[in-house]
Amino acid sequence: MSNIFEESKTRAFIKNEGVDYNTTVTTQELPLEDFAENLQIDVISLNDEDITFDVKGIDPAFANALRRIFISEIPTMAIEKVNMWQNTSVIPDEVLAHRMGLVPIKVDPRLFEVKGKNEDHNENNCVQFNLHIKCTRKNTPEAQNRENDILPENDEALFNHASVYTSDMKWVPIGTQEEKFKNTPIRPVYEDILLSKMRPGQEIEMELMCEKGVGKTHAKWSPVSTAYYRLLPDIALKEEISGEEAQELKSKCPMNVFDIEDTGKLFVKNSRVCTTCRECIRDEKFVDKIKLAKVKNHFEFTVESVGMYKPEEIVTEGIKILKEKVKCWKNTMKGMEEDEE
Numbered sequence: 482m483s484n485i486f487e488e489s490k491t492r493a494f495i496k497n498e499g500v501d502y503n504t505t506v507t508t509q510e511l512p513l514e515d516f517a518e519n520l521q522i523d524v525i526s527l528n529d530e531d532i533t534f535d536v537k538g539i540d541p542a543f544a545n546a547l548r549r550i551f552i553s554e555i556p557t558m559a560i561e562k563v564n565m566w567q568n569t570s571v572i573p574d575e576v577l578a579h580r581m582g583l584v585p586i587k588v589d590p591r592l593f594e595v596k597g598k599n600e601d602h603n604e605n606n607c608v609q610f611n612l613h614i615k616c617t618r619k620n621t622p623e624a625q626n627r628e629n630d631i632l633p634e635n636d637e638a639l640f641n642h643a644s645v646y647t648s649d650m651k652w653v654p655i656g657t658q659e660e661k662f663k664n665t666p667i668r669p670v671y672e673d674i675l676l677s678k679m680r681p682g683q684e685i686e687m688e689l690m691c692e693k694g695v696g697k698t699h700a701k702w703s704p705v706s707t708a709y710y711r712l713l714p715d716i717a718l719k720e721e722i723s724g725e726e727a728q729e730l731k732s733k734c735p736m737n738v739f740d741i742e743d744t745g746k747l748f749v750k751n752s753r754v755c756t757t758c759r760e761c762i763r764d765e766k767f768v769d770k771i772k773l774a775k776v777k778n779h780f781e782f783t784v785e786s787v788g789m790y791k792p793e794e795i796v797t798e799g800i801k802i803l804k805e806k807v808k809c810w811k812n813t814m815k816g817m818e819e820d821e822e
Contacts, residue, residue, distance in 0.1 A: 516538065519537070519538035520536075520537070520538040520539065521535075521536070521537040521538055522534060522535065522536050522537075523535045523537075524793075525781070527792065527793060528792075529791070529792075530785060530786060530792065531783060531784060531785040531786065531792050532782075532783075532784050532786075532792035532793055532795075532796060533781065533782065533783045533784075534781075534782050534796070535713070535779065535780065535781055535782070536710075536779075536780045536782060537778060537779045537780075538778055539778060539780065540778065544710050544780045544782075545710075546803060546806075547710075547782070547799055547800070547803060548708050548709065548710055548782075550799040550802050550803055551704075551705055551708040551784055551795055551796075551799045552696055552703055552705055552708050553695060553696035553697035553703060554695050554696065554697060554799075554802050555695065555696070555703075555704045555790070555795060555798045555799060555802065556590045556591075556595070556693050556694065556695050556702065557585075557586075557590045557693070557694070557695075557696075557702050557703070557704050557787075557789045557790075558586045558588050558590045558593060558608055558691045558692065558693055558789070559582060559583075559584075559585075559586060559691060559692070559694060559699075559701040559702050560581050560582045560584060560586070560610075560689045560690065560691050560701070561582070561690060561691065561692040561694070562689075562690040562692070563577075563578040563581055563582075563687055563688070563689055563690075564687060564688035564689075564690075565577070565578065565686075565687045566686040566687060566688070567684050567685065567686035567687075568684075568685050568686075568687070569682070569683045569684050569685075570645075570677045570678075570679050570683050570684075570685055571677075571678075571683075572677050577676075577677065577685070577687075578687075580676060580677075581612075581676070581687070581689055582699075582701045583700075583701050584647055584650070584669050584674060584676075585669065585670040585671070585787045585788050585789055586608065586667065586668075586669060586670065586691055586789065587667065587668050587669065587670045587788060587789065588608055588662070588667045588691075588789070589665075590693050590789065592661075593605060593606055593607075593608075593693050594606045594693065595692075595693045595694070596692045596693065602655070602690055603655065603656065604655040604656030604657060604658050604661075606692065606693065607655060607690055607691060607692060608652070608655075608658075608667055608690075608691035609652070609653040609654075609655055609688065609689065609690055609691070610650045610651060610652055610653060610688075610689040610691070611650075611651050611653050611687070611688055611689070612645075612649055612650050612651070612676075612685060612686070612687050612689065613684075613685070613686040613687075614642045614645050614649050614679070614684070614685050614686075615642065615683070615684040615685075616640055616641065616642045616643055616679035616680055616681050616682065616683050616684070617640065617641045617642070617681055618639065618640055618641075618681045619638075619639060619640060619641060621639070623638065623639060624638075624639040624640065636678070640679075640680070640681060642679065643678065643679055643680070644675060644677075644678055644679075645675070645676045645677040645678075645679060645685060646672065646673055646674060646675060646676060647669035647671060647672050647673070647674040647676060648669075648672035648673065649676075650668075650669055650689065652666060652667045652668060670787065670788030670789065671788065703787070704786060704787055704789050704790050704795055705784055705785055705786060705787060705795060706785045706786070706787050707783070707784075707785050708782070708783070708784045708785070708795075709782075709783055710780045710781060710782045710783070711780070711781050712775035712776060712777065712779065712780060712781075713752075713753065713775065713776045713779040713780070713781050714752045714753065714755040714757060714773070714774075714775060714776075715752065715772075715773075715774040715775055715776045716738060716749050716752040716755055716771070716772065716773060716774075717749065717771075717772045717774075718747065718748070718749065718770065718771060718772075719769065719770050719771065719772055720770050721746060721747075722746070722747040722770060723744075723745045723746045723747060724745060726747075726766075726767075727739075727741050727745060727746065727747035728741070730747060730761060730767060730771075731747065733760050733761050733763075733764070734760060734761050735758065735760065736754045736755060736756055736758075737750065737751070737754070738750060738751060738752060738754060738755050738761075739761075753781070755773075757773065759773065761773075782796075784796060
């Protein structure tokens with residue numbers, strides 16, 4: 482990795498006293514060991530749907546590379562081929578097929594291979610679902626009265642399968658998949674996604690083939706609903722603020738960044754929640770009393786998972802892909818140096 486940047490100049494991006502962030506420095510001044518020593522990752526919050534974590538000691542290019550990898554380069558399984566045998570619903574075939582492709586599938590894509598261009602579907606590169614639903618009337622007087630057909634709030638009371646959900650998709654194991662996934666059956670991530678509305682006599686029958694892919698090919702393969710970062714806000718008081726001014730300034734901030742001590746002095750309670758709305762400095766009397774800035778090498782990442790991966794797995798997989806890219810470029814640069822010699 483040091484060979485890549487050995488003769489190039491790069492913006493200073495490690496937290497180091499005396500470094501001017503508006504100048505460039507060479508890697509002799511910023512050894513790789515210093516970068517590794519200053520790099521720090523802290524998890525701020527984590528649940529089943531999203532993760533927020535801090536990365537300290539990197540520059541925007543590094544942060545943006547991670548963000549782009551999270552969105553477009555981590556492989557997942559998604560519906561790629563739809564065999565439409567019957568569709569008499571109001572949704573056109575191509576619209577319904579596209580809608581099916583966006584259904585997130587709960588299966589570990591690391592257990593599958595990418596399907597070759599001329600390769601047939603098999604248990605190692607494909608997951609199959611069938612969907613066959615027909616809407617019928619219930620055997621009640623209200624259901625037999627056709628005047629009630631136009632009332633959507635009575636759908637479930639009058640008809641069978643008036644709404645088609647992802648829970649109606651049935652997994653069809655191929656080869657040894659049933660044994661392989663007996664403890665974690667393959668299914669849609671969410672079983673309550675509405676696919677279509679139907680009326681008596683309408684029918685949908687299709688075969689769905691899931692393949693492995695990445696988000697840069699199509700958004701349906703992206704493992705995240707969103708992935709973004711921001712520079713951590715850096716807020717400080719240039720002078721003491723107390724009394725009525727402290728109360729006024731505290732009330733101006735919609736995010737409650739400031740609070741007041743028992744002595745009546747204002748202090749910065751939580752700069753992390755600041756959205757940089759600048760309400761605190763719109764009044765001219767506070768402009769020179771507050772410093773609003775960003776920590777240049779401290780990024781706050783938020784990654785929301787669609788459900789194929791756990792949020793922390795997306796981060797781990799993204800870092801693995803970034804490492805492979807670095808290795809690739811390192812070997813490329815090494816080969817170029819050998820050719821020059």
